[in-house]
Amino acid sequence: MTERSAERTYGSLPPDEALALLGNEVRAKILHTLSEARGGRGPPPVLPFSELRERTDGSVESSRFNYHLQQLVGTFVERVDPRAEAGADDAQPVSEMAATDEEGFRLRPEGTTMVRTIRAWSVAGEATVEPFDLEQSCHHCGGSIRAQYRNAIFAIQCADCEYLYDYNLTPPGILNGPDDRLLERVAAYNRQQRFAFAQGTCPLCGGGVDAEFLEPETTGYPRGDLRSTIVRRGCSHCGNKDTLTTGEFLLGESEVIAFCRRRGLDLMDTPIWEVEFAATDRRTTVEATDPWRVTTAVELDGEALECTVDETLEVVDRERY
Ligand SMILES: [Zn+2]
Ligand SMILES: [Zn+2]
Structure with a gap:
């Protein structure tokens, strides 16, 4: 078991740095878009870059959007690249959930869990x-x-x-x-x-x-x-x-x-x-x-x-x- 100070999210970051990543509107919207795309069922869908940007906020300039997206990749979001060689260092985790031929982006388990937590704690109207x-x-x-x-x-x-x-x-x-x-x-x-x-x-x-x-x-x-x-x-x-x-x-x-x-x-x-x-x-x-x-x-x-x-x-x- 690792020391608390050495804890990492499933991706790679310590918990405080992972939380800090979220302090940006574009990033928050990206996570929300990827979660919405799921429609409440099935494995996390993979959205190609252009579609993700369009669904999130088409008015955000492509390079700026990409910068924020990359900040999330590896912690809350993963890039799915079917062309990556199996066994290569940058290959995505292979699992039943990950089986796809599409290239694009989807929520990692941490991203899914975090969005679910926020949703669990959000309701319309008075919560009493x-x-x-x-x-x-x-x-x-x-x-x-x-x-x-x-x-x-x-x-x-x-x-x-x-x-x-x-x-x-x-x-x-x-x-x-x-x-x-x-x-x-x-x-x-x-x-x-x-x-x-x-x-x-x-x-x-x-x-x-x-x-x-x-x-x-x-x-x-x-x-x-x-x-x-x-x-x-x-x-x-x-x-x-x-x-x-x-x-x-x-x-x-x-x-x-x-x-x-x-x-x-x-x-x-x-x-x-x-x-x-x-x-x-x-x-x-x-x-x-x-x-x-x-x-x-x-x-x-x-x-x-x-x-x-x-x-x-x-x-x-x-x-x-
Ligand atoms: Zn616990
Ligand atoms: Zn009593």
């Missing part, structure tokens, strides 16, 4: 959802649970006891779809993020994540008294991080998944806020804090599967009763 009640009541107090979306955070919280069920950084792209299925999308989005963190993988970059148990009082979470502990997992490569309950960590355990499924609870298809052992610490007991040892009981139909995890989030003990 006013508070509305869920049909479910609070596991702690029986009060009403309320959802709202503001400042890129989807928050799900009890309006009575203030226990926070979810507080997730979510792109406003989540609003793109039928309104009556918004909660389903939030549940699915959060679940795949949590599953990845639970299983030790950063959902943004695929890197490994570390784990740390925290005393609830040392965090900014409201109603720390209703929590036993908070597991913080973070990715040192891209900086992504999340906090989980011990029960949420167990959502990635195959034995827990099977135990629940046999009793009619599909963890792959149920919003986490509905799953008591994952959404709250009501079934979680801190056995020890130095080193940490925490037990969560999954109880269904009068039967229980109790899992104890250690500091490294390894399940070190399982008990059925």
Whole structure:
């Protein structure tokens, strides 16, 4: 693994230099044009120089346009030259995606990802959802649970006891779809993020994540008294991080998944806020804090599967009763 200071984008530049490349209107438009040409499906299309210039901004002089295009080549854009000899140093990467007879320019994976990220974070109109009640009541107090979306955070919280069920950084792209299925999308989005963190993988970059148990009082979470502990997992490569309950960590355990499924609870298809052992610490007991040892009981139909995890989030003990 390379040192952070030696990190390169997939192309060749350090992250700060790659970002600096984007500070120009013509370059931004080139990336947008190449992304638009894709039409939302299929491999990145290859646009010949003249067509790319025409679609981007025909009023930009050819040499100036070419200068800016070349600044992007190698990092966000690649030049496809079918005449390049196979195996030559300047040959383009050969892959299924790259198979083409055309000569021209297309987005590299970094360019595609960057444009997708910007699009995920762009919506028309107001990117807020006013508070509305869920049909479910609070596991702690029986009060009403309320959802709202503001400042890129989807928050799900009890309006009575203030226990926070979810507080997730979510792109406003989540609003793109039928309104009556918004909660389903939030549940699915959060679940795949949590599953990845639970299983030790950063959902943004695929890197490994570390784990740390925290005393609830040392965090900014409201109603720390209703929590036993908070597991913080973070990715040192891209900086992504999340906090989980011990029960949420167990959502990635195959034995827990099977135990629940046999009793009619599909963890792959149920919003986490509905799953008591994952959404709250009501079934979680801190056995020890130095080193940490925490037990969560999954109880269904009068039967229980109790899992104890250690500091490294390894399940070190399982008990059925
Ligand atoms: Zn409550
Ligand atoms: Zn990461």
